[in-house]
Amino acid sequence: MVVKVLTGNYAVAEAVRLSNVDLITAYPITPQTTIVERLSEYVDLGVIKSRFIRVESEFSALAVAYGAALCNARVFTATSSHGLLYMHEMLWWVAGSRIPIVMAVVTRSIGPPWNIWDEHSDFMDHRDCGWLMAFAEDNQEVLDTTIQLFRITEDERVYLPGMLGLDGFLLSHTSEPVDVPEEHIVKSFLKPRSQPYSMCGVELLTLGNLPKAEDHMMMKYDIQVSMENAKKVIKEVDLEYSKLTGRGYGGLIECYRCSDSKYLVVGMGGWVGTMKDVCDDLRDLGYKVGVLKVRFFRPFPEEDIIEVLRGVKGVLVFDRSVSYGSLGHIHTEILARSYRLGSRPVIKGIIAGLAGVDVGVREFMNSIVGFVNEVEERGYVGNYSEWLLPG
Amino acid sequence: MSKTHILPISRPSIGVGGKTGYWRVKKPEVNHSKCIRCSMCWLYCPDSVIDVIEGSDKYVVINYNYCKGCGICSEVCPTKAIVMVDE
Numbered sequence: 001m002v003v004k005v006l007t008g009n010y011a012v013a014e015a016v017r018l019s020n021v022d023l024i025t026a027y028p029i030t031p032q033t034t035i036v037e038r039l040s041e042y043v044d045l046g047v048i049k050s051r052f053i054r055v056e057s058e059f060s061a062l063a064v065a066y067g068a069a070l071c072n073a074r075v076f077t078a079t080s081s082h083g084l085l086y087m088h089e090m091l092w093w094v095a096g097s098r099i100p101i102v103m104a105v106v107t108r109s110i111g112p113p114w115n116i117w118d119e120h121s122d123f124m125d126h127r128d129c130g131w132l133m134a135f136a137e138d139n140q141e142v143l144d145t146t147i148q149l150f151r152i153t154e155d156e157r158v159y160l161p162g163m164l165g166l167d168g169f170l171l172s173h174t175s176e177p178v179d180v181p182e183e184h185i186v187k188s189f190l191k192p193r194s195q196p197y198s199m200c201g202v203e204l205l206t207l208g209n210l211p212k213a214e215d216h217m218m219m220k221y222d223i224q225v226s227m228e229n230a231k232k233v234i235k236e237v238d239l240e241y242s243k244l245t246g247r248g249y250g251g252l253i254e255c256y257r258c259s260d261s262k263y264l265v266v267g268m269g270g271w272v273g274t275m276k277d278v279c280d281d282l283r284d285l286g287y288k289v290g291v292l293k294v295r296f297f298r299p300f301p302e303e304d305i306i307e308v309l310r311g312v313k314g315v316l317v318f319d320r321s322v323s324y325g326s327l328g329h330i331h332t333e334i335l336a337r338s339y340r341l342g343s344r345p346v347i348k349g350i351i352a353g354l355a356g357v358d359v360g361v362r363e364f365m366n367s368i369v370g371f372v373n374e375v376e377e378r379g380y381v382g383n384y385s386e387w388l389l390p391g
Numbered sequence: 392m393s394k395t396h397i398l399p400i401s402r403p404s405i406g407v408g409g410k411t412g413y414w415r416v417k418k419p420e421v422n423h424s425k426c427i428r429c430s431m432c433w434l435y436c437p438d439s440v441i442d443v444i445e446g447s448d449k450y451v452v453i454n455y456n457y458c459k460g461c462g463i464c465s466e467v468c469p470t471k472a473i474v475m476v477d478e
């Protein structure tokens with residue numbers, strides 16, 4: 001084990017270096033650029049044996065990755081924002097074809113107006129494509145989850161592509177000490193490339209033909225079943241990884257000081273670190289607050305979250321993205337899934353940090369204390385969804 | 392190939408889509424005396440249902456089980472040796 005000081009993007013590149021990837025292809029876009037910059041250096045210097053294919057667009061990047069992966073190659077690509085939106089159709093092709101591919105999504109706002117700062121709208125825009133969706137809190141988790149995703153996506157119970165989200169600049173360009181596992185450990189952890197079929201011109205196969213509607217619907221159902229199966233696989237893989245490296249993340253969610261909490265703060269991504277600090281401060285002040293981190297957004301960890309929500313008085317969900325005309329994406333999920341609970345907690349959603357607006361200790365502190373006090377006094381909240389506007 | 396998943400792939404084989412010749416409303420007929428054995432019909436047939444047989448009096452052979460009657464062979468034939476007739 002070696003500790004290196006790495007940005008989030010370099011942590012992704014380190015993970016890809018360790019994961020014995022056959023092919024890397026990507027088109028540069030801020031804030032993703034330094035991932036592929038570093039990987040192309042590795043290829044150029046012979047540090048890794050992967051091939052690097054330069055393409056003229058993100059659509060082509062995923063199309064090339066898809067083509068290579070169809071023929072048994074372990075591939076990696078990365079993008080952000082408008083680049084991810086440009087890939088959109090190919091995301092459906094890859095997932096529908098049941099081909100494992102790992103992609104890093106360095107989250108960034110979507111224009112207009114032009115903006116390179118962080119929010120989760122680009123990531124959330126792709127929640128319905130059939131991709132596994134993980135999100136990292138810090139650079140260590142970036143590295144570990146990237147490695148884990150290769151294993152999860154190539155598990156025969158899953159056979160779906162997976163994306164890892166990391167916050168643009170907040171993680172991608174911020175340096176932290178990161179434990180980098182030994183090559184032989186990752187090699188033993190990742191089995192040889194596995195996929196449901198391969199199209200290398202050896203076997204006569206056609207892909208994407210017009211099937212009967214009934215067959216097509218069964219294929220869609222199979223994706224849903226595999227998503228459900230993935231929940232178990234994600235937990236198994238995380239447990240095995242923790243035995244090898246000493247680092248586990250609890251599978252689909254992480255609970256911070258949840259066991260005796262009356263109030264839960266829910267979030268995803270880099271700002272969960274700040275939430276944990278605020279939680280510690282609030283505990284010192286006598287507030288029984290815990291933090292629930294969403295580590296996997298797809299499959300959505302319904303059962304795990306229901307367990308944590310049971311007996312809780314209030315839940316405050318922070319979203320860094322919104323479905324215009326509706327609610328924040330995580331807020332929507334928590335509301336829908338908690339319907340199963342006999343006695344539900346008060347659930348409020350806050351949209352914050354869009355377009356890279358800073359959300360720090362003070363903002364979290366005010367929102368959480370305000371929420372807890374209101375629920376304690378009235379037993380409900382006047383406003384179930386609000387925007388934390390700047391200024 | 393994985394047996395645990397329902398996959399969007401298929402194995403192409405002759406007749407896997409049924410006898411598609413039934414779709415036809417017009418049928419290509421070959422006048423062998425006008426045929427100059429250029430093989431343009433064989434080259435252009437989008438369904439690969441035309442065979443050419445070297446040394447035969449009937450150089451062009453069309454498999455009517457799968458010919459959908461699109462008429463491309465008739466269009467490309469330089470001597471109009473192939474004509475479309477009603478079924």
